[in-house]
Amino acid sequence: MHTARTQQDLIVLDFETSGMAPQRGDRAIEVGAVKVNDGRIVDHFESLMNPGFRVSSFIEEFTGITNDELRRAPRCEEVMHQFSEFIGGAPLVAHNASFDQRFLKSEFARIGECKLLRFGCSMLVARRLYPEAPNHKLATLVAYKNLPSQGVFHRALADAEMTAHLWMEMEREVCQRCQVDTVPFEVLRGLGKVSPKKIADHLEKVLSFQSESLMLS
DNA sequence: TGCCAGGCCCTCTTTAGGGCCTT
Numbered sequence: 410m411h412t413a414r415t416q417q418d419l420i421v422l423d424f425e426t427s428g429m430a431p432q433r434g435d436r437a438i439e440v441g442a443v444k445v446n447d448g449r450i451v452d453h454f455e456s457l458m459n460p461g462f463r464v465s466s467f468i469e470e471f472t473g474i475t476n477d478e479l480r481r482a483p484r485c486e487e488v489m490h491q492f493s494e495f496i497g498g499a500p501l502v503a504h505n506a507s508f509d510q511r512f513l514k515s516e517f518a519r520i521g522e523c524k525l526l527r528f529g530c531s532m533l534v535a536r537r538l539y540p541e542a543p544n545h546k547l548a549t550l551v552a553y554k555n556l557p558s559q560g561v562f563h564r565a566l567a568d569a570e571m572t573a574h575l576w577m578e579m580e581r582e583v584c585q586r587c588q589v590d591t592v593p594f595e596v597l598r599g600l601g602k603v604s605p606k607k608i609a610d611h612l613e614k615v616l617s618f619q620s621e622s623l624m625l626s
Numbered sequence: 627t628g629c630c631a632g633g634c635c636c637t638c639t640t641t642a643g644g645g646c647c648t649t
Contacts, residue, residue, distance in 0.1 A: 426649050430631045471649065507633050508648035532647065
């Protein structure tokens with residue numbers, strides 16, 4: 410069995426938010442993230458965030474995060490400074506990354522942080538690798554691939570952990586298909602962006618990358 | 627008054643529309 414190796418830190422993150430659209434004033438209310446290296450979760454970050462207003466009863470029920478908890482939580486700006494230090498310059502992964510990317514950019518903009526964000530999307534890659542799955546919701550994929558789960562959903566750290574296990578599973582999947590020991594982040598990330606008919610061509614890049622690495626070493 | 631996210635993907639498509647996925 411192949412063991413996929415992540416040769417650098419990878420941050421897998423998830424936001425719980427007050428709604429769907431930061432451009433309409435929605436804010437992050439919880440951030441959870443894990444640091445992955447060498448195929449293992451080696452660190453984590455978790456914090457509630459006080460957005461400065463009450464969230465809807467729907468969000469309270471959906472996430473289990475109450476307005477009373479948010480009132481006592483540190484403000485978003487304080488948490489985001491800490492989170493920026495946590496992620497450093499590492500590449501990022503999220504499930505349906507366009508959603509988390511919008512909120513991360515929005516919250517970073519509020520604190521004047523403008524670091525380059527390289528996002529991989531576990532949902533887009535899963536659509537390519539597991540087109541036969543019932544659907545590509547995070548919970549469904551976790552069950553479909555029998556991945557580790559504490560049975561908690563819609564909380565930031567729990568969702569980030571499950572997304573990390575999904576990403577590592579997909580790394581292993583590509584390594585097995587290509588008979589290689591490692592798959593670069595950019596190759597796996599790119600798999601989510603190619604057309605379904607070009608998956609085989611894209612995976613050939615894994616082999617060529619492996620060959621080039623061996624020649625350079 | 628009516629609408630109100632956005633990026634990706636598929637198809638009954640491309641001068642478009644609707645479903646998926648995230649909270």
